[in-house]
Amino acid sequence: MRTAKIDARLGARLLVAAETTSIGLSPPRVFNRDILSYNGIVNNINTPLRLNCHNHHRHSFITHDFPKPLAAAIPNNIHGARLPINSIPKARLPVCHSRNMLATKNYKGLFSTELISPTIAASLPESYTIRALEKGDFARGFLDCLRVLTTVGDITEEQWNERYDWMNTQGNGGYFLLVIEDQGKIVGTGALIVERKFIHNLGLVGHIEDIAVAKDQQGKKLGLKIIQALDFIAAKVGCYKSILDCSEANEGFYVKCGFKRAGLEMAHYYEDPKSNGTSHRLPHDHARAHEAPANTRNSRREPLIGAMPLDRFVYPSISTFADCGSYVNTAAAIVNAIIMFVTFLTTIPALLMPTSRMWLKLHGYLVFICAMVSMVIGLVLWFDTLKTRSNLSTVWAAQPQEVQSLLQQKLHCCGYLSSSSPPFFTDSVCTNPLVAAQLSGCVGPFSTLANNFLDLIFTAAFGVVGIDVALILCIAMLVKDRKEKARYRHIDEKSGTAGF
Structure with a gap:
């Protein structure tokens, strides 16, 4: 008996039977037993995928569940022939028995390039690129860009790697950190944190945070483009709304981005979380003790803008x-x-x-x-x-x-x-x-x-x-x-x- 490798990194299409669950979709998409085309599965890491085995269709499926290996072998006993890499032909699926597999991500950053708005990407100057945060952005000045917004602290590369790896594994699908790069340097950033709720039919809410633009890049509307790109991601992953905090002086900016006033922000800062005991701290949280933002009104309120940190911009009288x-x-x-x-x-x-x-x-x-x-x-x-x-x-x-x-x-x-x-x-x-x-x-x-x-x-x-x-x-x-x-x-x- 020979085996055929299915590697989702190389496949642009999988013929899927039974059901799939995609990040940001609730409830899971359900497909009938007929062989169907499903194009998005290759871009969803840790996405449960079940392929019906026609020999045991009532109780057995080809399944992947994280964190299994990134590729799996599917038995094939049709005269030694191998299954095509990018599809499972309908004629050969019935002879495949149940086996675990896992779709492989085909991108380097925290999320897929399919979540980047093509309109926003095309509107940037020629040397500018908007993309997901990558592990190598530590050396490209990502933290320096954030320092325009508020205090960051002395974060080592080891601490950076720990936090990035956590976001990329346990936090995958919940953290969408976006950056704008110009000639190898990070000049703008923003974050979308997806909150999973029980209310609103297991709804998702996007929290837009930490909008920052390098001082020498302010005035180029990069902050506006970051906000619009994050809003695009929120809609793409299935959020029913996005929320953010801002000062009254910046309200007009966010109104232009499609937001409206919807409440009052309040905050309670803790002087030193370590003094409250470390036994109940969140796992994978090796960051230094929390430092109050430099701007006590709100460290996220200055964009655009950073700016625009502004920063902070006021109105003439x-x-x-x-x-x-x-x-x-x-x-x-x-x-x-x-x-x-x-x-x-x-x-x-x-x-x-x-x-x-x-x-x-x-x-x-x-x-x-x-x-x-x-x-x-x-x-x-x-x-x-x-x-x-x-x-x-x-x-x-x-x-x-x-x-x-x-x-x-x-x-x-x-x-x-x-x-x-x-x-x-x-x-x-x-x-x-x-x-x-x-x-x-x-x-x-x-x-x-x-x-x-x-x-x-x-x-x-x-x-x-x-x-x-x-x-x-x-x-x-x-x-x-x-x-x-x-x-x-x-x-x-x-x-x-x-x-x-």
């Missing part, structure tokens, strides 16, 4: 310019206004009493004080204009959609650094992602607007100082004139001509 509260000390402005008002009041007696020099001198001193305060305010504003762009990263603070849309329309731009970091709001200028991608981000024109506004403010302040200097000179001349007139009056009184 017109009201900030209106009150100048971020640039001018409010107390100094109020004091200056009070001094100017008092100075104005001193002009009334100075004008009504043409021979008095006391009120005129008091007025001059107050004008000098006003000039000094105005000059200080002007200098502060001038120094602020030298660092306007860096200040705008904090001024671009959580404003309502209407305000950001107003700025986009006024400045004819979309988003801040770009249309995706942070994401733009749809309006008459940024009508859709394609149009928005062709427009520049608002950071440039917004900086120009801020500079022009501040230029007007400190120019006005220095202009007031110039006017004050002119007033001081005029007051000095007027005081001198009144002093001369007073001297002549005294001379006239002594000479007896005062009556004339």
Whole structure:
């Protein structure tokens, strides 16, 4: 009796009878006893496969159950002929007796290339590749890419291999870690964690986590493509929904990706899991003690983006310019206004009493004080204009959609650094992602607007100082004139001509 090897790595099609179960399908697909074509089995590692043996069709099947060997021999007693590698002919299946076998994965990463969206892959630049995480990505800078998002820790290659092997075996079908590679370097990553539930008819839920883009790659919409690729995987493996956590500032970005607000995230961080006892820790978990994320609001909230870590991106505010509260000390402005008002009041007696020099001198001193305060305010504003762009990263603070849309329309731009970091709001200028991608981000024109506004403010302040200097000179001349007139009056009184 000879044997024939069936190796699923080489087969693109298996003729299957009875039933198969595929990752992400619940309940299992059931086929009738007729010989059927099933194309997806070669890409599903550890997938239970049963081939009906027609000699014992009531109680015996050709079966594979993990973790059996990756290839199995099926007896064949038809005159020494071997079964074809990529199929089991219907005529020869009846002479095959029950035997265990296991489909072999035909890919290197954590999951099959069939789960990669062809649309997303085609939309990437020529040198960029989107694929599943591979074991060799430790040397390609995967952890460095994650460090853009949050703390990672000093993970050795041995620890990396242990965690990867666990995801690739016990965690297979539950962890879909995606990377974007450019010239041998990981420049973006994201993860889909599939949760298996009892509710919703044994439903599956996808958790999108750890979206990160290298700092020198932000603004290229890689974060958006990673989100869309993970969403594609979730739908492909049978999830009835995908969920993620994000900050309010990034909500618009995820709305564009098809997500909507659906609750509130809460977290409870543990200082040191080891201190709580290690006897009940999860198996295959040799990671270091948990470290709280660098961003305590949520380590996953900055994409895109990482970015976009942003990172974290904020929204511009017109009201900030209106009150100048971020640039001018409010107390100094109020004091200056009070001094100017008092100075104005001193002009009334100075004008009504043409021979008095006391009120005129008091007025001059107050004008000098006003000039000094105005000059200080002007200098502060001038120094602020030298660092306007860096200040705008904090001024671009959580404003309502209407305000950001107003700025986009006024400045004819979309988003801040770009249309995706942070994401733009749809309006008459940024009508859709394609149009928005062709427009520049608002950071440039917004900086120009801020500079022009501040230029007007400190120019006005220095202009007031110039006017004050002119007033001081005029007051000095007027005081001198009144002093001369007073001297002549005294001379006239002594000479007896005062009556004339």
